[in-house]
Amino acid sequence: MLSPFNLLLITAGFSIVMLFVLASLMRSRIPGLQEWTTANSIAVLALLMFAGRGAIPNFISIDIANALAGTSICITYLGFRRYFGLPLPIKPILSSLAILTALIMLFHYGHDSIGIRTVVVSTFFSIICLLISTTVFRWSHLQSALSPYPYRFTAWVTLLFAIGHACRGLVYWSGTDQLVSTMQASSWNLLFLSLGTLMQPVLTMGAIMMVHDRMMAKAVEDANHDFLTGAWSRRAFFEFTERELARATRLKRPLSLLVFDVDYFKQINDAQGHATGDNVLIDIVERARLEIRSIDYIARMGGDEFSILLPEADAEAASAIAERVRSRLSGGTSLTISSAREAFVHATPSYTVSIGVATRLNDENMADLMHRADMALYEAKAKGRNAVASATMATQAA
Secondary structure, rough: EHHHEEEHHHHHHHHHHHHHHHHHHHOOOOHHHHHHHHHHHHHHHHHHHHHHEEEEEEHHHHHHHHHHHHHHHHHHHHHHHHOOOOOHHHHHHHHHHHHHHHHHHHHHHHHHHHHHHHHHHHHHHHHHHHHHHHHHHHHHHHHHHHHHHHHHHHHHHHHHHHHHHHHHHHHHOOOOOOOOOOOOOOHHHHHHHHHHHHHHHHHHHHHHHHHHHHHHHHHHHHHHHHOOOOOOOOOHHHHHHHHHHHHHHHHHHOEEEEEEEOOOOEEEEEHHOOOHHHHHHHHHHHHOOOOOOOOOOEEEEOOOOEEEEEOOHHHHHHHHHHHHHHHHOOOOOOOOOOOHHHHHHHOOOOOOOOEEEOOOOOOOHHHHHHHHHHHHHHHHHHOOOOOOHHHHHHHHHH
């Protein structure tokens, strides 16, 4: 039969493993990791102190150990709040820990009662677990999560811990089980000791799952967006085109495409430097977004080449949007950049773009649609640049 001593040592080992996992994630700089690492370090000390009951002074194995255990769960709670970008209630936490420590010492030295101490500690842990569960339930929907599973797991498991600790308090308050030592091998004590000791590493596991989800979401975000302009990447754009093409085919709806690049972009790079050229590319995306709809997709295809996919836009609507984009992009440099890329934006020179427009024909695939849009772009350049040309116009000219 598993003894309390062995259980405490095994759980301490589990917490140490969690520390190594947390250390491997530190480079991600995700909020909460520092708190969870500190909490697990403190939990290991508390577990070892609990395990030393009878071999080390009671002041250490009872008072300090319980105070450290309470500190560990409180710092874990602060880690979850920091993860979600919430204010940290430092003063209430410190006050609650002071009250917990005072009650433990009162029912150790004033009126020595392991049963009452257990009720006090269980109530404290139940409240903090309930706060963690509520925090995750309430704020997880604001995360750009790939999966809700890590958040649901963490919230529900913490709620179960809160219920378990509440039950532990009720059992020892009612006298259902007579607790004479934390190390006694009764069924109730082993059950509740397992609950208490496993809480920290399991909560840390949930936190690690949440961190992993955020890291994966960021990796997907980075893969789907151009690092300089924030436009969709070429890979993401082709995924969107396949999806929108299938939708347009199924519903028999129009689908149009704009392709454009900067007129004489090489001259801008050669005369004013690549940093200025980068500013032009950033400016293009910021300005173009002011003229396209929320359902449209703008992507940087490479260099100074861009594409805009226009679902639900027929030839007339696509030409109108293209003209608005062309006009906006040749309208000066008064736009204030307010994106995350602001630090890279300085003075942007005047520039113009040429745009090719193509609207999908019956059963046309994306390769053919893009080819016709490219032909229209060549026609726009042949017209003198800073112009819009449609695929039908280009075909007639050919």
